[in-house]
Amino acid sequence: xxxxxxxxxxxxxxxxxxxxxxxxxxxxxxxxxxxxxxxxxxxxxxxxxxxxxxxxxxxxxxxxxxxxxxxxxxxxxxxxxxxxxxxxxxxxxxxxxxxxxxxxxxxxxxxxxxxxxxxxxxxxxxxxxxxxxxxxxxxxxxxxxxxxxxxxxxxxxxxxxxxxxxxxxxxxxxxxxxxxxxxxxxxxxxxxxxxxxxxxxxxxxxxxxxxxxxxxxxxxxxxxxxxxxxxxxxxxxxxxxxxxxxxxxxxxxxxxxxxxxxxxxxxxxxxxxxxxxxxxxxxxxxx
Amino acid sequence: xxxxxxxxxxxxxxxxxxxxxxxxxxxxxxxxxxxxxxxxxxxxxxxxxxxxxxxxxxxxxxxxxxxxxxxxxxxxxxxxxxxxxxxxxxxxxxxxxxxxxxxxxxxxxxxxxxxxxxxxxxxxxxxxxxxxxxxxxxxxxxxxxxxxxxxxxxxxxxxxxxxxxxxxxxxxxxxxxxxxxxxxxxxxxxxxxxxxxxxxxxxxxxxxxxxxxxxxxxxxxxxxxxxxxxxxxxxxxxxxxxxxxxxxxxxxxxxxxxxxxxxxxxxxxxxxxxxxxxxxxxxxxxxxxxxxxxxxxxxxxxxxxxxxxxxxxxxxxxxxxxxxxxxxxxxxxxxxxxxxxxxxxxxxxxxxxxxxxxxxxxxxxxxxxxxxxxxxxxxxxxxxxxxxxxxxxxxxxxxxxxxxxxxxxxxxxxxxx
Numbered sequence: 066x067x068x069x070x071x072x073x074x075x076x077x078x079x080x081x082x083x084x085x086x087x088x089x090x091x092x093x094x095x096x097x098x099x100x101x102x103x104x105x106x107x108x109x110x111x112x113x114x115x116x117x118x119x120x121x122x123x124x125x126x127x128x129x130x131x132x133x134x135x136x137x138x139x140x141x142x143x144x145x146x147x148x149x150x151x152x153x154x155x156x157x158x159x160x161x162x163x164x165x166x167x168x169x170x171x172x173x174x175x176x177x178x179x180x181x182x183x184x185x186x187x188x189x190x191x192x193x194x195x196x197x198x199x200x201x202x203x204x205x206x207x208x209x210x211x212x213x214x215x216x217x218x219x220x221x222x223x224x225x226x227x228x229x230x231x232x233x234x235x236x237x238x239x240x241x242x243x244x245x246x247x248x249x250x251x252x253x254x255x256x257x258x259x260x261x262x263x264x265x266x267x268x269x270x271x272x273x274x275x276x277x278x279x280x281x282x283x284x285x286x287x288x289x290x291x292x293x294x295x296x297x298x299x300x301x302x303x304x305x306x307x308x309x310x311x312x313x314x315x316x317x318x319x320x321x322x323x324x325x326x327x328x329x330x331x332x333x334x335x336x337x338x339x340x341x342x343x344x345x346x347x348x349x350x351x352x
Numbered sequence: 353x354x355x356x357x358x359x360x361x362x363x364x365x366x367x368x369x370x371x372x373x374x375x376x377x378x379x380x381x382x383x384x385x386x387x388x389x390x391x392x393x394x395x396x397x398x399x400x401x402x403x404x405x406x407x408x409x410x411x412x413x414x415x416x417x418x419x420x421x422x423x424x425x426x427x428x429x430x431x432x433x434x435x436x437x438x439x440x441x442x443x444x445x446x447x448x449x450x451x452x453x454x455x456x457x458x459x460x461x462x463x464x465x466x467x468x469x470x471x472x473x474x475x476x477x478x479x480x481x482x483x484x485x486x487x488x489x490x491x492x493x494x495x496x497x498x499x500x501x502x503x504x505x506x507x508x509x510x511x512x513x514x515x516x517x518x519x520x521x522x523x524x525x526x527x528x529x530x531x532x533x534x535x536x537x538x539x540x541x542x543x544x545x546x547x548x549x550x551x552x553x554x555x556x557x558x559x560x561x562x563x564x565x566x567x568x569x570x571x572x573x574x575x576x577x578x579x580x581x582x583x584x585x586x587x588x589x590x591x592x593x594x595x596x597x598x599x600x601x602x603x604x605x606x607x608x609x610x611x612x613x614x615x616x617x618x619x620x621x622x623x624x625x626x627x628x629x630x631x632x633x634x635x636x637x638x639x640x641x642x643x644x645x646x647x648x649x650x651x652x653x654x655x656x657x658x659x660x661x662x663x664x665x666x667x668x669x670x671x672x673x674x675x676x677x678x679x680x681x682x683x684x685x686x687x688x689x690x691x692x693x694x695x696x697x698x699x700x701x702x703x704x705x706x707x708x709x710x711x712x713x714x715x716x717x718x719x720x721x722x723x724x725x726x727x728x729x730x731x732x733x734x735x736x737x738x739x740x741x742x743x744x745x746x747x748x749x750x751x752x753x754x755x756x757x758x759x760x761x762x763x764x765x766x767x768x769x
Binding site: 080081083084087088089102105107108112115116186188189191260346350 | 358366379438439440441442443444445446447448449450451452453454455456457459461462465466468470471475478479482483484485487488511
């Protein structure tokens with residue numbers, strides 16, 4: 066038939082803008098598509114941020130109240146138990162640790178719920194799935210900034226006993242490294258929770274336990290030398306210590322341990338994206 | 353004419369049974385099998401009870417969609433329509449085969465996906481728009497139009513959780529209706545809202561396809577809507593393409609598949625049709641004038657219904673006959689003369705002249721009423737029959753007779769000169 070041959074010719078000429086195949090490279094990372102959906106990320110952030118505090122009296126103040134009260138509790142417990150704080154004011158010691166750890170913990174727990182939490186919407190419409198975890202990272206960043214603001218008056222108040230220094234310039238890097246680790250771990254967990262729901266429970270107390278093997282409520286310097294080596298396998302330890310050193314002038318880290326943390330964060334993010342890519346293709350069938 | 357969507361041998365299988373329990377075990381077995389090069393033990397087709405563990409939702413589905421056409425997809429529940437739409441909209445991937453597309457794709461498998469109850473109508477328009485793939489600027493440009501279409505302008509700054517379900521759906525559809533993709537995939541969204549709004553939606557769909565030349569893939573159980581909107585259709589059955597072609601042909605095939613011609617039926621072992629007064633016995637169609645086995649447009653035929661009826665002193669009884677076409681539109685009603693009946697066998701026979709009905713599939717219902725007010729008996733879908741065309745296929749005719757409801761031969765008077 067002549068009509069079919071002409072159609073065939075057209076196929077050869079035309080370029081397909083999208084091809085849906087059974088398998089695709091795990092290493093694809095469609096940044097362009099993600100960029101096209103940047104408005105969606107912004108709106109997700111806004112949704113997460115605004116909707117939570119609708120019909121509350123204190124609104125966004127809750128972001129500050131939580132770390133403040135946790136700090137107060139730790140200060141009381143710490144002074145009873147006489148846990149050393151590297152000779153810096155207890156409030157500042159705990160507050161800095163908690164604020165940074167909070168950012169990691171909330172990035173991790175919230176991104177790990179990506180697939181299960183959004184199953185309904187993912188099952189009905191396609192948009193780059195990564196927009197959801199990325200928006201979580203961003204909205205948590207906003208709450209991190211709010212909490213960071215909380216630290217500042219204390220820094221001013223204790224200005225005579227602490228030694229802020231040029232390492233403060235590294236704070237943006239610290240935030241990025243923490244975000245990458247939270248996102249990376251979160252993506253791995255969210256991809257695995259599709260099949261193994263057990264991880265939902267595991268992650269909840271895993272994060273709590275994680276805080277105790279990270280120098281949040283105690284300084285790394287207090288840990289016996291022979292265990293310090295072990296502690297430094299925890300990639301967050303030295304980042305926390307660096308953060309404290311930058312703001313307070315006290316902290317235990319080496320250049321090597323910082324490089325280790327940075328490299329670790331990149332690797333875990335890449336692994337996270339691989340897992341995520343694998344999972345997002347067919348998760349609607351299993352979730 | 354260029355092709356904007358091309359599905360090539362798309363198949364999709366699902367694993368049945370429990371997902372979750374034992375998957376770690378399965379995964380380990382699968383992993384060991386892979387590294388030792390043995391066959392995957394978890395990939396068995398039958399489980400220990402001998403049931404199949406894989407469900408084939410789609411198998412070897414291929415079709416092309418031409419730019420600017422509205423393609424209908426029909427099929428019964430479980431035929432694979434939703435799976436196909438999910439693959440086309442990249443929500444899930446095919447097990448084998450591939451789909452190629454050209455242009456921006458937006459899918460509308462549900463209205464109001466991603467609406468957040470706490471956010472206002474305004475905020476939700478932006479959020480929903482972005483989820484469906486619009487940029488902020490696009491939404492801003494269309495914002496007034498969207499609000500206008502939805503008719504909820506008064507409540508645009510109220511959280512949508514306070515909306516009535518009608519308002520909610522109207523707003524959601526309004527956002528979706530203003531998408532401007534090159535390819536739009538729509539599933540059953542017209543089944544929302546009141547009659548007025550549905551009409552508005554249909555109008556919008558028509559505008560999108562005909563007016564703006566976009567390509568639309570439309571799945572619906574509403575056959576009248578498919579008939580109205582789609583030039584071509586696909587009939588999916590058991591995950592396979594059963595028919596593809598002009599909507600009329602495909603719908604005929606679909607409906608014939610659903611109910612093959614039943615021109616004779618007995619109710620002897622079936623008491624579902626029975627009522628207090630009436631026991632249905634049989635119904636059959638008699639072809640009148642020739643020895644042909646099928647009913648053609650020119651064929652006169654009669655329909656007989658027989659029953660045992662037990663009325664007490666009803667003197668003013670009528671049969672009422674409704675003829676429906678496949679879309680459920682009523683073609684005509686015919687009322688019998690009044691008669692008296694007390695007890696025993698009752699037969700009615702209605703004579704349908706030749707050259708009255710158009711081609712197509714018909715069903716009818718029968719009702720017996722007393723005093724023209726009381727319903728004594730009512731039975732739907734008594735029989736199903738098809739009227740065929742008697743014209744030769746190549747006979748030239750300038751008009752499309754498929755759209756007319758009836759084709760009566762009426763008396764003409766022609767004067768010339």
